[in-house]
Amino acid sequence: MEFSSRQLRAFHLVARHRSFARAAEALLITPSGLSVLIRELERQVGFRLFARTTRNVSLTAFGGELLEVTEPSLSALDAAMSRIEQTAKGQEQWISVGTTPWLAANVLPQAIRQFRERRPDLRVRLFDGSLPEIEQRIQNGKLDMGVGLFKNAPGLRRTPLFSFSLMLVAPDQGFAINNIATRWSSLDRQRLIALTKDYPHQLLIDKQLEKAGVTVMRGQVVKLLETQIALVEANEGVAVIPSFGMIACRNRKVTMSELIDPVVNLDFYQMTNRGSRMSDEAKEFSALLKTYMLNWAGTSRV
Secondary structure (H helix, E strand, O other): OOOOHHHHHHHHHHHHHOOHHHHHHHHOOOHHHHHHHHHHHHHHHOOOOEEEOOOOEEEOHHHHHHHHHHHHHHHHHHHHHHHHHHHHOOOOEEEEEEEOHHHHHHOHHHHHHHHHHHOOOEEEEEEEOOHHHHHHHHHOOOOOEEEEOOOOOOOEEEEEEEEEEEEEEEEOOOOOOOOOOEEHHHHOOOEEEEEOOOOHHHHHHHHHHHHOOOOOEEEEEEOOHHHHHHHHHOOOOEEEEEHHHHHHHOOOOEEEEEEEOOOOEEEEEEEEEOOOOOOHHHHHHHHHHHHHHHHHHHHHOO
16 A cells, blocks of 8 residues: 555644645645545545535544554654754754744844854744744644744644733824823724734734723724734724834834733744654754843833
8 A cells, every 4th residue: 555645744634624725725735636635545545534524524433543543653754854854954053943924024033143143053944924834834843943822732832932912003193102001991982903813813802802892993904914004004093913013113103002901911932843852952042032032022012
């Protein structure tokens, strides 16, 4: 019996996500292409792997057995390939870190620069992508660690790194930073420019508004923090953003103030693979990043 690691990876992704669409996105292929891989694997093993309905995808009993048998081997293969790839690079040492595009563009580069001043022999390779993409790469041994608003996920270890508070961004009132805190209740009846629901902190914002009994007028819904802030500058409404977004506000005619009663914090995490030991080099970078963020807090209101 012959089947490919790509078929097995497709099988594991569908089992994990319980969705052909989400598994296809993680594997960077179309849902129809993933279905072909699963059908070929089912034909080769001689039994159904999934019970599929219009709303649900679940493992069959045979599929569950195959998952249990193949999971250790696939994890071992990914880890071995990662080690071989690094060894093949000769004397150049590197660690790989994944985070979301905004942090990758605005925060991590300076931390990487500081790290290289301390460790010129060691490079940090940065991957910018969505949280599911980062989780998948960690699971496959392609990233040493991820940094972001991660939720708990099977097979991954989540460790707190730092926190950011939520702040209000409003059109310019004649000064760059508003030192007077703003109560959540003051958002009542204001037009709120929001991010899409796939941003974890947007879900937290909506939950806090509901908890505070605040009714907002829904403004535009966008995908990027920069777009959100630009629309505030254009007087299209107000926005609630994490305090790290202050750096994106400095060249905009907007003001920021901390939201209180209550203060709501966003916890950022380091995500690693439970099945593999984190290297000393990755631990060293993680420690520097934590210190860097604490120092950066002085100008970013962490």
